[in-house]
Amino acid sequence: MKTIRILINGCNGKMGQEVAKKARVMEGIEVLGGIDQSDSGDNFFPVYTDLNNIKELPDVIVDFSVPVASMKVLDFAIEKKVPIVVATTGFSEEELDKIRKAGEKIPVFQSYNMSYSVSVMRNICSELAKLLDGTDIEIVETHHRRKVDSPSGTALMLAESINEALDNKLHYEYNRHDKREKRSPDEIGIHSIRGGTEAGTHSVIYFGEDESMEIKHTVTSRGVFAEGALKAAKFLINQDAGVYNMKDMV
Ligand SMILES: NC(=O)c1ccc[n+]([C@@H]2O[C@H](COP(=O)([O-])OP(=O)(O)OC[C@H]3O[C@@H](n4cnc5c(N)ncnc54)[C@H](O)[C@@H]3O)[C@@H](O)[C@H]2O)c1
Numbered sequence: 001m002k003t004i005r006i007l008i009n010g011c012n013g014k015m016g017q018e019v020a021k022k023a024r025v026m027e028g029i030e031v032l033g034g035i036d037q038s039d040s041g042d043n044f045f046p047v048y049t050d051l052n053n054i055k056e057l058p059d060v061i062v063d064f065s066v067p068v069a070s071m072k073v074l075d076f077a078i079e080k081k082v083p084i085v086v087a088t089t090g091f092s093e094e095e096l097d098k099i100r101k102a103g104e105k106i107p108v109f110q111s112y113n114m115s116y117s118v119s120v121m122r123n124i125c126s127e128l129a130k131l132l133d134g135t136d137i138e139i140v141e142t143h144h145r146r147k148v149d150s151p152s153g154t155a156l157m158l159a160e161s162i163n164e165a166l167d168n169k170l171h172y173e174y175n176r177h178d179k180r181e182k183r184s185p186d187e188i189g190i191h192s193i194r195g196g197t198e199a200g201t202h203s204v205i206y207f208g209e210d211e212s213m214e215i216k217h218t219v220t221s222r223g224v225f226a227e228g229a230l231k232a233a234k235f236l237i238n239q240d241a242g243v244y245n246m247k248d249m250v
Contacts, residue, residue: 007058010065018226083107090149103243112153114228119246126165150192
């Protein structure tokens with residue numbers, strides 16, 4: 001098997017470090033370098049602060065950073081024709097459109113959640129929504145205090161799959177604070193909790209009459225996402241231009 005050489009965008013961040021740690025022990029993966037705002041940190045690979053200084057091209061770029069940095073490295077990936085795994089979250093519609101357009105030129109893997117179990121949860125939640133049509137569906141997500149985007153990309157992904165399964169008849173309700181009215185049957189409530197070092201928990205709750213059902217996924221280590229992103233890198237290397245996600249890989 002050919003060794004895949006990766007470049008980690010956001011390499012000094014929590015996830016970038018986790019990817020580097022996993023890559024060290026995963027067969028068939030080598031870290032060629034990293035990109036971040038500063039080259040501080042105790043890394044076993046070269047860190048670039050300027051994309052123009054990268055001399056040796058990687059086989060795949062793995063991006064866990066911030067949207068503005070993702071957009072920069074996406075331009076670089078298109079120019080150099082390098083496949084890219086985009087794992088960053090919190091994109092605007094315009095940025096998402098740019099990611100979709102990049103897929104016309106290079107292989108792009110994008111998922112708000114790199115965990116295999118979450119893609120299974122997504123399927124289960126869509127099926128349950130159909131089976132339990134008429135229940136009040138609420139999504140609750142919990143993340144560490146440093147997370148800047150809310151709701152999480154995963155919560156939105158779950159809401160979208162559920163809504164699709166129900167012919168998009170629901171709207172999303174993020175904030176009941178300003179309202180003095182009963183819950184509408186046409187909504188999915190989405191709630192964010194922030195605190196501590198929590199790596200990520202997502203619950204989808206189906207409330208019926210005198211009963212409820214909850215599907216819950218909890219991550220106790222970010223290693224889960226790092227491993228998923230590296231598997232995505234291995235998957236991407238054999239693909240044509242296009243935008244891929246967990247469904248394609250699973
Ligand atoms: N898809 C998934 O499964 C998944 C899982 C966990 C986290 N995430 C997402 O990954 C992203 C990173 O998460 P994190 O916990 O590592 O955050 P973090 O804040 O620890 O790391 C972000 C890194 O990006 C770097 N950065 C900022 N601006 C930059 C620039 N202009 N150029 C290069 N690097 C820059 C920062 O210096 C930092 O090292 C977030 O969007 C988070 O939501 C996705």
